[in-house]
Amino acid sequence: MSEVDVLFATLRHAAGQQTADCIENAVRNGSDRDLNRINALAFAKAHDLDEEKTIAGFLHAARIGAFEMTWNVLCPGCGGVLDSGTTLKAVDRESYHCALCAAGYEPTLDEMVEVTFTVSPRVRRIAAHEPDRLPALEYYRQVFFSTGVDLPDDLEERFGRILLEMIELDPGEKAFVSVQLPPQFIIIFDAVTHSAQFIDVQGEPTGERQNLSMVISRGHTPNETETLRPGLLRLTLENHTDRRVLPNVCIAGDDLHEILGRRRPFLTAKRLLTNQSFRDIYRTDTLDVDQRLRITSLTFLFTDLRGSTALYERVGDLAAFDLVRAHFRVLHEIVATETGAVVKTIGDAVMATFPSPDRAVTAALRMREAMLRLNTERGSEDLLLKIGIHEGPCLAVNLNDRQDYFGQTVNIASRVQNLADPHVILTTEAIVGNERVCEILRDSGITSVSRMEELHGISREVKIFALP
Template identity: 85%
Template sequence: MSEVDVLFAALRQAADPQAVECIEQVVMHGSDRDLNRINVFAFADTHHLDEEKTIAAFLHAARIGTFEMTWNVLCPGCGGVLETGANLKAVDRGTYHCALCAAGYEPTLDEMVEVTFTVSPRVRRIAAHEPDRLPPLEYYRQIFFSSGVDLPENLEASFARILLEMIELDPGEKAFVSLQLPAQFVIIFDAVTHSAQFIDVKGEPTDERQNLSMFISRDYAPNETLTLRPGLLRLTIENHTDRRVLPNVCIAGEQLHDLLGRRRPFLTAKRLLTNQSFRDIYRTDTLDIDQRLRITSLTFLFTDLRGSTALYERVGDLAAFDLVRAHFKVLHEIIATESGAVVKTIGDAVMATFSSPDRAVASALRMREAMLRLNAEHGREDLLLKIGIHEGPCLAVNLNDRQDYFGQTVNIASRVQGLADPYVILTTEAVVENAQVSEILRNNGIASVSRMEELQGVEREVKIFALS
């Protein structure tokens, strides 16, 4: 049995068989491009797979070495990859600058960090394992642009409409190019070093030759936009790096914006951090102790058992322990199947996260029904579950050797749960105003009643909604 056979045998033991079969087929028969920076959602859609099971399968594949997982910091404007690393610890800068968009961004885990998977060289060698040997446009497609940019199959034909020149320069090489500048905004951009020069071409056409020199180096510094006239340009470009560079000259108009504006869903860092399989597999290997990464919107669900101390007194330690353990098992299963993750348990309480409010509310409704069934099976109401939900911004941090969250959103969610009565789910306005949550409540015939509450540590009153 080959090493690859052994790896896939191990993967079949750990992940969904259907997902593993599809992954194995692509590894064996797919194109090189199919195996580089795989967009998990696009893969699941193509092969008609469950998204959560597909994410879990690729996570297990990365853990055993079949695939390499990469965390890519993206420009929200053009969708370019500004930096890439083997884990989230590589996202260590306060601001990332995109030369193509001439803009700086504070990284957030919502839409600015994607997670992709590339087949390991030990399983199969693909062209992207040696990116400097990729054809220029394939480098742009496979290395520079994120998996969320839905580039057309005929990228060459689409790009040809706006491309004035594509240049390939080895280390230390110099190129002299003559081209006709149209009366439009033009960009010279290199995807390897992220160097850029903007040219505003306007005014009366000229018959005189215009000259421009550009030096491509690792120490990129933003340049001022140059103004040139339509007509002949003699362009000199020098590669001052130790790698091949791929500068292109293109027209930055509507066609370029349309080409880069086609987007598709991708696996964000936020979505992965709220995935139970990821937390189970990678545990503390996520953030450095000093990292503080911002999430603009995350939904927190807190639960606790009311009267658990009295339960131990009433039925005895052993029976109470079995009941509480059964309750934890049910909650963990519900949270995982609703695309959430358990952050931690504190006594009889659970703290969980979801990437969107509707998944948290769906989870809470299922929890309530599950506790009613468990109590009915035991013939008495021993498990009285209190649930609170809130959504908002937070920081992803490393606390007590585990990936955790910090901020007022977390505090409010915890306080809301503290106000809850058994069988009544308490949420905040941010949750019930979500369109998908409204649909869930309407479809389940659930009414919401609001009231204002003062919460400890919160200066303003908070509107609370009881779902019953």
């Protein structure tokens, strides 16, 4: 049995037969392009797989060395990859600048950081393992643009309609290019260094030759927009880097926006951090101690057992411990199946995160039913579960050697849970105002009851909604 056969046998054991078979088939029979920066959500859709099982499959594949996982910082405008690293620790800047869009952004884990998977060279070598040897447009497709940009299959043909010139420059090379400028907005852009020059072509056509020079370097700073007239341009391009560069001159009009405007879902860092498989596999290697990464919206669910001290007194330590452990096992399973992750347990309490409010509410309803069922089976009311849910912005941080969360959203969710009575789920307006949550409550025949509450450490009253 070859090393690759052993790897995929291991993957089948960890990730399941169907998911592992699809990944193995892609590795053995897919194109080179298909195996570079795989979008796990698109892969799941293409192979009719469950998304969570697919994500878990690629995580396990990365863990055993069959794939390499990368974290890519994206421009929310054009969808270009502004930076890339092998761990989330590489996202270490307060802001990122996109030269193509001439805009700067503070990185957030919601939609600005994607996670992709590339087949390892030990399993199969593909062209993208040597990106500087990719054809120019393949470099743009496979390296510069994120997997959230749904580039057309006929990219070459469509890009050719707006492309005035594209050349390759080796390290230290200089080139002179003659370009006929139409009366439109023109961009000179290199996908390797992200160097850009904008040209606003306007006015009457000129018969005189116009000249423009552009130096492509690693420390390239944005240039002011040049205003030129329609007509001939003699363009001088100089590569001051130690890599091949790929500058192109194109028309920045509706055709370009149409090429880049088609988007599709991709695996965000936020979603991966709320994935139980990821937390289980990479629990100690996610963030540096000093990192503070912003998430604009995350849903927190807190649970606790009321009267657990009395439970230990009533049934004895051993029986109570077994019962509490059974309760934890059920909650962990429910959180994982609703695309959430348990961040930590504190005594008899659980802190979990979900990518959206509807997943958290569904999990809470299932938790309540599960505890009621366990109590019925035991013929007692030993498990009195209190649940609180809130959604909002937060920071992803590293606390006590664990990837954790910090901020007022976390505090409010915890305080809301403290107010809950057994078997009653308490939420905030941010939760019940969610459209999908409204549908879930309506389908379940649940009518929320609201009241204003003062929460410890919160300066304002908060509207609380009980889901009886």
